[in-house]
Amino acid sequence: MAKIQFIDFGGTARTVEAEPGSTVMEAAIKNGVPGIEAECGGACACATCHVYIEPDWQEKVGAPSSMEEDMLDFAYDVRPNSRLSCQITVTQELDGLSVRTPEKQA
């Protein structure tokens, strides 16, 4: 299992356990983390699981694919460290990952 920390817009941090092979979005939804909506259920079709990757983790998490970049166009307040959490697969390498959720998803 890998630990993932979600920091909400107000600054509250929540850490959840995520299974390698699942996605960061699924870890949030399973654990009822607020700030992630995932309207489309993980199809990379709605941009409502938008997160900001904390600077220390950006390199390990990597850049979005071109399909994800297209979807990010629809996200609210996109920044250089924006990713869609349904497109980040959890690995043991990402144990300790920290992401922030935006003010709102849509």
Added chain:
Amino acid sequence: MTETIKTDCLIIGAGPVGLFAVFELGLLDIKAHVVDILDKIGGQCAELYPEKPIYDIPGFPTVTGQGLIDNLMKQIEPFGPVFHVNEMVAEVQNLGTPTAPLFRVKTDADTVFEAKTIVIAAGGGSFQPKKPPIPEIETYERESVYYAVRKIETFRGRSVLIVGGGDSALDWTLNLVPVAKRVTLMHRRDDFRAAPHSVEQMRALVHDGAMDLRIGQATRLEGQNGRLEQVICRDNDGGEFAVACDAMLPFFGLTMKLGPIADWGLSLHENLIPVDTEKFETSVPGIFAIGDINTYPGKLKLILSGFHEGALAAQKVQRYVYPDRRVTFQYTTSSTSLQKKLGVA
């Protein structure tokens, strides 16, 4: 003055569940009109994931969102439903009684229906434009900020800033260049998901000096009394720049909102409509809710559940539309009368 359309059943939402309700109602001789806020039929299947495969439709190991809609349209063809797209149901007025309901329904395009029953199959609610994260953008929405182009003439002679990188942004850029005083297209990256030929045309116009392209994001609007004068933007390196304009068109896709349904006097629970599981009727007799928009103990937001809900709701709709009919249950495989309705007997 438009004529009132009389119908047995008005279905709100042309997604898969609304379409299949046409079928179940049709078998019971109930004609339906269907209203949808989108400009096309298919709801989320067509708008959000037309190309993506669905794996849990019984009998289809895999089918795309659009494929499912195309098949449903073929399946309901014998019943001749009338579609009213690009319209949102704005008002519902109850003129009848609990045993003989009658509703006067008005859309935002001023179409008026008199419906004996209403089936709400509105999924996640009505699709509405996403707004960009700009403070006080609402102040400018009356005179300067538009989320859709309803009349091209609105933009004649104006300096227009179009924001976005998809087909809506690119199509309207190309269409407004000949009309507007000046068009500036802005996108957060120099890469566009719109159709490649539109992107090429846009780049050619920029090359010829007929329009401007800026890479960045709008952060602040400046103007007076709701009239936009300029938009302050941030480029990807943190620098600021201003775009002088008196009209802005942000195209950031659509999101789903419950919308006016909240004002129709129905009991709601967390933006969903509670129904019983026998008839899928709401707290108002004669108004039904099926598919993702309803809630009941054990509810699953699955297309197949919506199909089942439509079949059961249709039975109760029949009681309202044909109160004196003796109800006999029939199968499409064996009933000649059903097969006649389907045009196969």
